[in-house]
Amino acid sequence: MIVPAQQNSSLSERIITAVDKKGPGCKFQKKRETSSNGYVTYSWKCKSAWVRVITRGYASSAEAAGAFDTMAYDLQVHGLNMRVIGKDVQSLGDEHYLWEEPSNEKLKGIYFRKNNMVINVMAPSIETARVFARLIANEISVS
Secondary structure, eight states, rough: BBBGGGGGHHHHHHHHHHHHHHHSSSSEEEEEOOOOEEEEEEEEEEEEEEEEEEEEEBHHHHHHHHHHHHHHHHHHHHTOOEEEEOSSSSSSSEEEEEETTTEEEEEEEEEEEEETTTEEEESSSSSHHHHHHHHHHHHHHHH
């Protein structure tokens, strides 16, 4: 069962605020909620590049664990070719991996699951993705 985006409005606000206050100087641009599949997409403008974050909440951690591979597949079906390049030294949550887009050297990211949330951070570098992922993971810990 997908947790409706409206139920996560507090978490959404905390994510936006945390990145705006503690992030690498990026400016929040927009948030889009998709009611049909439960995705919430956030966009920040960082100098000459964009950072995008896609989140999806589930009713339980077990349900999120079961959906971890499914969301990655959904993203690939919609054109994001995530080639796994490893794991981070410091865990972001229950499971995660670093990825890159083979056909676009300026698109890298971190895909992770924490508690009942699955998150994909897309950025121009792993370092930028790591900053965003850490801030988001910290906010999920608070919820």
